Amino acid sequence: MKKIIVANWKMNGSSESTKKWAQDFMLLIPEVPYGVEAVACPPAPLIPLLNYLMDSSEVKLGAQDCHAKPEGAFTGETSAELLKDIGCGYVIVGHSERRTYNSESNEIVSAKASSAIKSGLIPIICIGETKEQRDRGDTIKVINQQIDESLPKEAGIGNFILAYEPVWAIGSGNLPTMDEIKQVHDAIIARVSKSIAIETSKVYVLYGGSVKADNAGEILALSNVSGVLVGGASLNGQDFCKIILSAVS
Secondary structure (H helix, E strand, O other), rough: OOEEEEEOOOOOOOHHHHHHHHHHHHHEEEEEEOOOOEEOOHHHHHHHHHHHHHOOOEHHHHHHOOEHHHHHHOOOEEEEHHOOOOOOOEEEEEEHHHHHHHHOOOOHHHHHHHHHHOOOOOOEEEEEEOOHHHHHHOOOHHHHHHHHHHHOOOOOOOOOOEEOOOOHHOOOOOOOOOOHHHHHHHHHHHHHHHHHHHOHHHOOEEEEEEOOOOOOOHHEEEEEEEEEEHHHHHHHHHHHHHHHHHOOO
């Protein structure tokens, strides 16, 4: 199973910073190491530029969101089909920031993931508990509900990825213990395997939430962690390269 390393730039970046990011990346990693899939998800307007700059590399492109419909009168939205057309292979759906700030429900996330799969994209479906839910001991309960309601009926072997991002850890510098990450990932894998009847070894689950160059190696060494979804640390091309290299060190 490949380790999948995903950069989520969120609402950051410019034409100049994107050029610098690409230069740093190509200098440090002219070839993505064997056994690693590197994915960059910049803001939508920067996707074509990054696609052009990284054309000679093996870095895959992704988007940070898509609409559930393939087309229509949805001002300001972007369809999964258009993202595929401009070079994307992945799309993040259901990130906690969109669930919070855009009131996206599990049902909306499922519809977006469905559209992505139908368009030939691999949705990276984010799930995770808040601090309050964790403090109540409801982590697994919340995770299971999100899985049951966010996975579309089209979900099958190799056409989707889950990303466990404890909401309380994102951007906070705080991190669950390695045992906690392992326990939650085990629970996710078991639930998905039971829900859509696929082998546990075929379930891809990334970890996200304050992933940095100095902790990525330990996280990626966990047997049930398929990769990482990196936020702030991915904005620096050199730091992102270090995270990629930690997957094979």
